[in-house]
Amino acid sequence: MTETASTNIIDVRDLQVSFFTDSGVVRALNGVDFAIPHGKAVGVVGESGCGKTVTSYAVLQLLAKTAKITQGTIHFEKRDGSLVDLTQYKPDSSEMRRIRGGEISMIFQEPMSSLSPVHTVYNQIAENLFLHKGMNEKQARERTVELLRLVGISKAAERLDEYTFQFSGGMRQRVMIAMALAPEPRVLIADEPTTALDVTIQAQVLKLIKQMQEEFSLSLMLITHDLGVVAHMVDQVYVMYRGRVVEDAPVMEVFYNPLHPYTRGLLNSIPKLRGPRGKVTSIPGTVPDSYNLPSGCLFHPRCSEFIGEICRRDVPETREVGPNHRVSCFLYNEEPAGHEEV
């Protein structure tokens, strides 16, 4: 399966992560497969607690002390072309630290609290330039101004030495993006980058991320709970439910030909502007309790297309049902669409 890694910069196979807490073991990821092709954007969508963020933290080895990768591989193609399995590195090893930040950057959810309030913008951005680009003070200053201009901060040269609390929410997220771009990474992971922002600002920030992705041919992983956000942003969408990818497909396929009942549920819960007015439906029930996962297909207790005993008993396999379209649901078990080329 690792042969695909030549087209993918990141290739995650059967990733399992568990949290070992005092009250028991929580299986946060139950075998996640996903890949980011070079220079492409993928979206990871799902409800809170489905494991989107854990997946991204696992890639960067940022998991909490209580969490462990229990199985699976995370293949990453380094700048020099060599292929490494990130799960083999210790989180604080120098190899991992060179990749984290240097090759894979991350943008976080809350620009208010994700930046230090007592360090200047310059201080926080330049740190990346010293660490990963080996710049000196003068070069770093010039580069920081460039970066701030790039992300659309006016009077960048003057605002350099300001503190983040002197910036508005949207501007802080721009600072965050500038900071993530500073080491010239090849992969950008954005974890709900617009959730904490005003709606008008959200669009601007998303546009900026998209623009940066295209300009620097970055590979982007966009994590969101909002299917609407991914529509114009990504090429491939991964829909996650309870620590598994239940469906992944090219973005238009997800909207026009959703197959998994959960994906359909997510789509139906978006209010529509055009077409007949209908009620916005929600998916009944809640994400199952992490300590008592249901048997068989994890979605079966909430599924509107439950087909019987098999859903309760067996875990559905992931099947390729179209070009780049995979789904794991017994509804599509009958007729596998031939054995596709890999």
Add this chain to the structure above:
Amino acid sequence: MLQYLVNRVLMIIPTLIVISMISFVIIQLPPGDYLTTYMTRLQQSGYTVDQSEIDALNRRYGLDRPIHVQYYRWITGVLRGDFGYSFDWQRPVNQLIWERLALTLAVTTASLFFSWVIAFPIGVYSAVKQYSPGDYFFTFLGFLGLATPNFMIALLLMYVAYRYLGWSVGGLFSPEYMAADWSMGKVIDLLKHLWIPMVVVGTAGTAGLIRVMRNNLLDELSKPYVLTAKSKGLKQVYMLFKYPVRLAIIPFISTVGWQLPNLISGATIVAVVLSLPTAGPLLLRALLSQDMYLAGSFVLLLASLTCIGTLISDVLLALVDPRIRYE
């Protein structure tokens, strides 16, 4: 920043005026005055006191005047640098207090320094290695220090130092330097004696400060900016000190404000036990004998020190936290 500083300094003035009034009134509150105490003492030792003699003394010291007149005479004197006259010691207050205050300040500063140097690394360690055996050990030790009365530790340390190390303990000077003028030898002798009060007075504060530092840092460690810092690929220890520790010391610094007065008033019992020539015991004696100008001057000066301590901590806070500076 300058504006902030000026404001803070100006605010001290009304505070001190009010404190001087309150302290003067409080000292006058117990029934009688120095002369009644003095008379009682004389009568107890068998003297008969002539009423005219008392009246003469009363007039001489102005004790027959109403309280606001007495206050006015005292405070205008203070502004000219004359703190009044100690009845008990039969000497001007000025001759009595300055050396004691300086020594108090020396003991206090040393203790504060001691508790910071100890508490800071232990607090950081305890937070980073939360629930580790080391954390439990220091937590235990910290609570032990918090719960043990200071004078107990003082007695214990004195015993150990005298019995096993053969050092002259108690006081801040060896007998040969006691009355001597200041010299290099005297300073070294002072340093030799300073450590016991430093440890004793510092211990209680240290235990509290460890908890403060530990909790602050635990709070900071769970904040999102720590994750951002980690995602940059910084070295663990560098990341720890540049970000969460840097923010965790902010409330830690503000503790200086309440540590200073704590150390001065809290040190009295220890000073009595260790017979330190600091402000505490002298103030205690002055209060007992209603030696009002001496007591009043002490209270006023200690209050000023407290104000200065608060000012220092505010300035430090503004220096480390731009959010305060830019308000």
